[in-house]
Amino acid sequence: MMAEDGVQDFGFAKRKAARQLGATDADTLPTNAEIEAALREYQAIYQDDEHAERLYAMRCVAVEVLELLAPFRAYLTGAVLDGTAGRYSEIDIEAFADSAKDIEIFFLNHDIRYEHREPRRLTHEPPEAILVFDWNEVPVRLSVYDARAERRSHTDRARLDAVERLLAESLPQP
Secondary structure (H helix, E strand, O other): OOOOOOOOOHHHHHHHHHHHHOOOOHHHOOOHHHHHHHHHHHHHHHOHHHHHHHHHHHHHHHHHHHHHOHHHOOEEEHHHHHOOOOOOOOEEEEEEEOOHHHHHHHHHHOOOOOEEEOOOOOOOOOOOEEEEEEEOOEEEEEEEEEHHHHHHOOOOEEOHHHHHHHHHHOOOOO
16 A cells, blocks of 8 residues: 555554454554565565656755755655655655744745645644645645754654765666
8 A cells, every 4th residue: 555555654554454454453563664664675676766766856856845945944754765755655844933824925935836734633743734735746745843843853854964965875877
């Protein structure tokens, strides 16, 4: 589901797979780390060249978006950062602002069309807003957090310089 259908939510994928298999014991479900390892293995076997090219292209777009959103202390997170981005993945960016309205005004001033998505309340500190937009035909999901939450974030994330290093390390071979 995650590799072929673009499902990005580990919990949703686990619940759906459990239902399809008739599993009732949640303790027997794989961990997110086990799923991520299996996803990497699947991509290496069935999508190797395509996956590497897609990941490189998505990281290039992520660099552009991180540069654009530099005033909002933006970070790359999720599948594009960890290397498991599939065919239907979005680029996940976290930004920290005094108010989500600051970023919305920034988008309006730069003529960037976006739509709101309802933040999920699965964490103790959900984003203030989620803005979704396309950048060079690649979908981007921007989670906007209060500026004070930057120090409390526990997600794996990378600033612009770290993403540029990832790109340099993974230049496509001719």
